[in-house]
Structure formats: C-alpha cells, structure tokens
Amino acid sequence: MKLLLKIRYDGTSYCGYQAQPDKPSVQRALTDAVSDCFGFPCTVTGCSRTDSGVHALGFCAAVEPVDPQNRITIPTGRVHRALRRFLPADISVCGEAEVSGDFHPRYSVLRKEYLYRMYDTVYDDPFESSRAWHLKHPVTDEGLTRMNRAAAHMVGHHDFTSFMAAGSKIVDAHRTVYSLNVQRNGNNLDLRVSADGFLYNMVRIITGTLTDCAYGVFEPDDIADIIQAKDRAKAGKTAPPHGLYLSEVWYDREIEWKIF
Amino acid sequence: MKLLLKIRYDGTSYCGYQAQPDKPSVQRALTDAVSDCFGFPCTVTGCSRTDSGVHALGFCAAVEPVDPQNRITIPTGRVHRALRRFLPADISVCGEAEVSGDFHPRYSVLRKEYLYRMYDTVYDDPFESSRAWHLKHPVTDEGLTRMNRAAAHMVGHHDFTSFMAAGSKIVDAHRTVYSLNVQRNGNNLDLRVSADGFLYNMVRIITGTLTDCAYGVFEPDDIADIIQAKDRAKAGKTAPPHGLYLSEVWYDREIEWKIF
Numbered sequence: 001m002k003l004l005l006k007i008r009y010d011g012t013s014y015c016g017y018q019a020q021p022d023k024p025s026v027q028r029a030l031t032d033a034v035s036d037c038f039g040f041p042c043t044v045t046g047c048s049r050t051d052s053g054v055h056a057l058g059f060c061a062a063v064e065p066v067d068p069q070n071r072i073t074i075p076t077g078r079v080h081r082a083l084r085r086f087l088p089a090d091i092s093v094c095g096e097a098e099v100s101g102d103f104h105p106r107y108s109v110l111r112k113e114y115l116y117r118m119y120d121t122v123y124d125d126p127f128e129s130s131r132a133w134h135l136k137h138p139v140t141d142e143g144l145t146r147m148n149r150a151a152a153h154m155v156g157h158h159d160f161t162s163f164m165a166a167g168s169k170i171v172d173a174h175r176t177v178y179s180l181n182v183q184r185n186g187n188n189l190d191l192r193v194s195a196d197g198f199l200y201n202m203v204r205i206i207t208g209t210l211t212d213c214a215y216g217v218f219e220p221d222d223i224a225d226i227i228q229a230k231d232r233a234k235a236g237k238t239a240p241p242h243g244l245y246l247s248e249v250w251y252d253r254e255i256e257w258k259i260f
Numbered sequence: 261m262k263l264l265l266k267i268r269y270d271g272t273s274y275c276g277y278q279a280q281p282d283k284p285s286v287q288r289a290l291t292d293a294v295s296d297c298f299g300f301p302c303t304v305t306g307c308s309r310t311d312s313g314v315h316a317l318g319f320c321a322a323v324e325p326v327d328p329q330n331r332i333t334i335p336t337g338r339v340h341r342a343l344r345r346f347l348p349a350d351i352s353v354c355g356e357a358e359v360s361g362d363f364h365p366r367y368s369v370l371r372k373e374y375l376y377r378m379y380d381t382v383y384d385d386p387f388e389s390s391r392a393w394h395l396k397h398p399v400t401d402e403g404l405t406r407m408n409r410a411a412a413h414m415v416g417h418h419d420f421t422s423f424m425a426a427g428s429k430i431v432d433a434h435r436t437v438y439s440l441n442v443q444r445n446g447n448n449l450d451l452r453v454s455a456d457g458f459l460y461n462m463v464r465i466i467t468g469t470l471t472d473c474a475y476g477v478f479e480p481d482d483i484a485d486i487i488q489a490k491d492r493a494k495a496g497k498t499a500p501p502h503g504l505y506l507s508e509v510w511y512d513r514e515i516e517w518k519i520f
Contacts, residue, residue, distance in 0.1 A: 010386045055387075080383055092384040122520035123340055123354040126270045127315075127391070130349075260382035 002103060003063040003072055003079065004255065005030075006095030009056050012130045012242070013090060017050040017059065026050075026091060027061075033086035034063050037079075040070040047105040047249050048112065053241040055131070057115065058094070058248045062105045077258040095259045103253070111178065113194040113248040116207045116239065119187045132188060133243035135211060139189060143214035144182060150213040151180040151191075153223035154206060161230035163206055164199035165238070173199055173230075182210065192247070201238055209236030262363060263323040263332055263339065264515065265290075266355030269316050272390045272502070273350060277310040277319065286310075286319075286351060293346035294323050297339075300330040307365040307509050308372065313501040315391065317375065318354075318508045322365045337518040355519045363513070371438065373454040373508040376467045376499065379447045392448060393503035395471060399449060403474035404442060410473040411440040411451075413483035414466065421490035423466055424459035425498070433459055433490075442470065452507070461498055469496035 007030070015023035019031070031044045047060040065072065074082050080093035087093070117132040119125055120139050128134065139147075154163075154177050161173040180193040191207055209226070212218045218226075218236065226234045267290070275283035279291070291304045307320040325332065334342050340353035347353070377392040379385060380399050388394070399407070414423075414437050421433040440453040451467055469486070472478045478486075478496065486494045 008383075008386055084384060089384070089389045090386045092386050094381070094383040094385075121354070123268075124344060124349070124352040125354075126268055126350045126352050131387070 002099050002101065003076065004097045004099045004103070004105065005061050005063060005079070005093050006097075006257065006259070007056065007059050007061060008092050008094050009059065010090040010131075011050060011053050011055045014052065016052045016054065017046050017048065017056075026056075026059075029088055029091055030061060033083055033091075037083050037086045038065070038070075038072055038074070041066040045105050047109055048246060050246055051241045051244075053130070054244045054246070055242075056246040059246050060105050060249045062099065062103065080260065095257045097255045097257045099255065103251075108251045108253070109197075109249055110252050111194055111196055111250040112198065112246065113192060114198070114203045115245040115247040116191040116193070116203055117243045117245065118189040118191070118207070118211070118239075120189060121187050125187070128188075130242050133207070133239050135189070137215060139184075139211075139214050144184060144189070146213045146216075146220050147182045147191075147210045149220035150210055150218070150223045151182065151206075153220070153227065154180050158227050159230055160199055160202060160227070162226050162232055162235045163202050163209070164232060165201040165205070166232045168200045170199055175199065175202070180206070194248075203244060204239040204241065205232075205235050205237075207239035207243070211239070212236035262359050262361065263336065264357045264359045264363070264365065265321050265323060265339070265353050266357075266517065266519070267316065267319045267321060268352050268354050269319065270350040270391075271310060271313050271315045274312065276312045276314065277306050277308065277316075286316075287321075289348055289351055290321060293343055293351075297343050297346045298325070298330075298332055298334070301326040305365050307369055308506060310506055311501045311504075313390070314504045314506070315502075316506040319506050320365050320509045322359065322363065340520065355517045357515045357517045359515065363511075368511045368513070369457075369509055370512050371454055371456055371510040372458065372506065373452060374458070374463045375505040375507045376451040376453070376463055377503045377505065378449040378451070378467070378471070378499075380449060381447050385447070388448075390502050393467070393499050395449070397475060399444075399471075399474045404444060404449070406473045406476075406480050407442045407451075407470045409480035410470055410478070410483045411442065411466075413480070413487065414440050418487050419490055420459055420462060420487070422486050422492055422495045423462050423469070424492060425461040425465070426492045428460045430459055435459065435462070440466070454508075463504060464499040464501065465492075465495050465497075467499035467503070471499070472496035 017026045019025045019027040034042045045062045119132045120135040157176045177195045182191045277286045279285045279287040294302045305322045379392045380395040417436045437455045442451045
C-alpha cells in the first residue's frame with residue numbers, strides 16, 4: 001500500500017514541482033515534510049512536472065518509506081492534519097487515499113485538467129499579479145465568443161506539434177483534448193482544458209493562441225490550418241507560467257479519496 | 261486642485277498604510293513612487309489608517325507637490341500608467357480624480373465599507389493563507405443564518421464600545437452601521453459592513469463575535485445585550501488582520517472618478 005496525497009500549492013516561490021539541486025522545489029518541500037512528520041526518510045513521486053511559477057489545485061503525489069521496514073502509522077484521512085506544521089504556508093494537503101503497490105502517480109494517469117487564469121482590468125491587480133496573466137486589453141463578449149469558437153477546433157484527437165515548445169524531443173505529438181473552453185468570472189477569464197496528456201508548454205501555447213483569436217490576430221477558423229501545419233511558428237505566443245494551475249487528475253482505477 | 265488616487269494593495273508585506281520609521285508602509289511606497297514619477301517631492305494623504313497585514317480594494321489617497329510651484333503635468337486618467345513602473349507589484353492605482361484644494365481624503369469621508377473574508381475548508385488553502393481568515397470548523401447554512409440574524413442587531417446608530425479595542429482613547433463610540441451581512445461564495449464567507457466611521461478593531465471584533473454566533477458560543481439575540489454592556493470583554497474575539505480589506509469610501513461630494 002502507498003499513501004496518495006492530493007495537494008494544492010502556490011508555485012510562485014518554487015522552481016517547479018520537480019526537485020533540482022540548490023533550488024526550492026515542491027517535491028523537496030513535500031519530501032522533507034513527510035519525512036520529518038513520519039520520522040523516517042520517504043520518497044515522493046508526483047503525477048507531473050510543473051514549471052517554475054505554475055500552481056496546483058489537485059496535484060497527486062505518492063509517498064513511500066525509503067526503507068520498506070518502516071510503516072506509516074498515521075491513519076489515512078488524518079495525515080493532512082499531522083503534516084500541517086511541517087509544510088510551508090504555500091503547500092497544503094487537500095485529499096488522501098490508499099493505493100496499491102503497483103499504482104504509479106504518473107503512469108496510471110488517464111486524463112488531466114489544467115486551468116489557465118487571465119484577467120483583463122486596465123489596472124494591474126496586486127491580488128492577481130502572481131496568479132493570473134494580465135491581458136492589458138479588455139476581452140469583449142465577441143472576443144470571448146471567438147476564443148471559444150477557436151477552442152472548438154482543438155477538441156478531439158490531433159497532432160499538436162504546433163502547440164508544443166520548439167525543440168521538444170517528443171516523437172508522437174498526438175493527444176486527445178476532451179474539453180476546452182473559456183469562461184468569464186468577473187474580471188477573470190478562466191480557460192479549462194482536459195486531455196489524455198499534454199506536450200511541453202501545450203496549455204500555455206493554446207492560451208496565447210486563443211487570446212490572439214480574441215483580439216483578431218487570428219480568425220477562429222485559422223486553428224484548423226495551424227494544427228495541420230505541425231509547425232510551432234504558426235501558433236500564437238506562449239502565455240506566462242504564473243496563470244497556469246494543474247487542477248485535476250483522473251486515474252485508470254477508482255481512487256477512494258478522503259476529501260476535506 | 262489635488263490628485264486623488266484610488267488604490268488596491270496586498271498589505272501582507274507592509275506595517276500598514278501609515279508611514280513608520282524603518283518599516284515598509286504603503287504610504288512610503290506610494291510617496292516614493294509618485295515623487296520619482298513626477299520628478300519632485302510629493303506628500304500623500306490617505307483616507308484611513310490600516311493595520312499591518314490589512315488589504316485594500318478601494319483606498320483613497322490625495323497627492324500634492326510639497327512645493328506649490330511644482331505642478332503635476334500628467335493628465336488625470338493617465339497617472340496609473342505612468343506610475344506602473346514605479347510601484348511595487350503589491351500596490352496599484354485603479355482610479356483617478358481631480359479634487360478641489362479644500363478636499364481632505366480623511367475628513368471628507370461620509371461612509372466607508374470593509375470586506376472581511378473568511379474561508380472554511382478543513383485543509384489550509386495556500387491561495388488564501390494571507391488573504392482570508394481560516395475558520396477550521398465549517399460554517400453550516402444554519403450557522404450562516406445565525407451570523408446574519410446577529411448582524412441585524414448591529415445595524416443602526418449604537419454605542420459600539422463593546423466592539424472597540426480595549427484601551428482606545430475614543431470619547432464618543434457612537435457610530436451608524438448602514439449595512440452588515442455575510443454571504444457565502446464557494447468556500448469563502450464574505451462579511452461586508454458599511455458605516456459612517458469605524459472604531460479601532462471594530463470590524464475585526466464584529467467578525468470574531470459573528471463567528472462565535474455561527475458556532476453557538478453566543479445566541480444571535482445576545483448581540484443586543486453585548487452592545488448594551490459597553491464592555492469589550494462581553495464581545496467575541498478579534499479576528500486576525502489578514503482577512504480585512506478596506507473596500508470602498510464615499511465622500512461628502514461627487515468625485516468624478518476615472519475608473520479603469
């Protein structure tokens with residue numbers, strides 16, 4: 001049995017999820033916290049890498065003792081409380097489950113969802129500065145409609161080479177996008193996209209391209225040609241990392257989450 | 261003519277609005293920014309003091325050159341853009357107006373509104389930790405109803421001595437509360453209160469007392485007796501500063517805001 005944690009983090013102060021030498025990472029902070037809390041060294045394996053500044057609302061990470069002789073004795077469902085004083089304020093546990101030994105938090109993923117948050121007030125918003133991308137030109141209702149018309153072209157099974165960071169070493173860039181839409185919530189524009197997998201920078205390039213559609217740089221129907229081209233240069237700019245949130249992960253089996 | 265700025269700030273890194281020697285204050289940051297931007301020393305006068313960690317969504321501050329020979333030549337409505345590169349990311353200008361020489365941003369106030377934000381998930385939320393008070397016990401629908409029934413007793417003209425920090429040197433603690441209510445927005449509980457003036461810690465003591473009503477420490481109808489007692493010890497605890505936002509200020513004259 002392994003312990004699976006669902007965590008939320010504000011990624012502003014981290015080099016990303018993945019541990020890197022001499023840089024603060026979420027993985028490092030989490031590994032230190034569980035090891036200190038349980039009293040023996042543990043390994044922590046995440047569901048995904050995230051870039052520097054990227055946030056998470058439902059990141060999944062599996063925790064195991066390094067020495068199999070050690071056992072986690074805190075009952076599942078109580079770990080978040082025990083961990084509270086070991087975790088920094090920008091990371092917290094919002095769900096716990098037990099999973100079997102063959103479960104892998106990355107390889108068992110069936111589907112993931114990201115949120116990309118923007119805001120479009122003319123003024124800079126100090127409460128959004130590290131948590132949403134500031135679009136300096138307001139998005140009109142028509143612009144939002146254009147974004148969603150463009151988004152519809154991306155849903156389905158496609159080769160997303162045009163929406164992958166140039167220089168990525170992925171051989172097969174086919175992915176299935178299950179859903180993609182943009183909604184306005186007050187001054188926020190929330191893009192939500194779910195897929196069976198994501199290429200490097202895929203959500204950020206999709207977001208940049210959809211905002212170009214909002215402002216008339218592209219027509220919504222251009223998206224079909226951009227996908228067809230399989231050329232990163234044809235798509236729009238890469239949106240910055242600080243608006244991106246890994247929001248949900250679905251697995252190839254039922255997980256009995258204790259959610260708080 | 262004076263320049264009146266409406267500002268938003270995340271108060272987490274400041275000792276409060278008011279300048280204090282050797283401490284970072286919003287007033288100091290704002291004074292430095294306008295002086296650097298305009299090219300001559302300016303004074304900045306705020307509508308209110310705020311405590312360390314308290315935020316603002318619509319704080320008003322008047323800007324004047326120290327030497328009356330100097331004149332602000334940037335047209336009103338363009339100042340927020342000019343100031344952008346002089347202000348730290350946690351302070352921004354979201355409105356501008358011209359006001360007459362006799363206008364005082366504090367003495368001309370007729371009414372102010374505060375927002376006090378709470379959240380009640382069982383887990384700590386890293387996105388709320390410095391911006392809302394974490395109620396560790398969820399507030400039920402009945403608890404919310406109790407809070408609003410209690411709140412209704414506070415609306416009107418009362419002596420609010422029971423809701424003033426002990427040791428305050430205010431002679432007359434009569435204030436008129438125009439509106440006070442608590443609404444749920446997802447995991448947030450937002451208390452909004454407007455009044456002709458506020459005593460020291462008044463919103464935070466009101467908030468602490470209303471949460472006590474939610475959990476059954478007080479009955480909603482106890483509020484009448486608590487007000488009557490004119491004794492700080494009869495009211496509930498003081499909620500922490502980091503959930504408090506000065507949200508709006510109304511003046512004794514029409515202000516022609518250029519709002520963005």
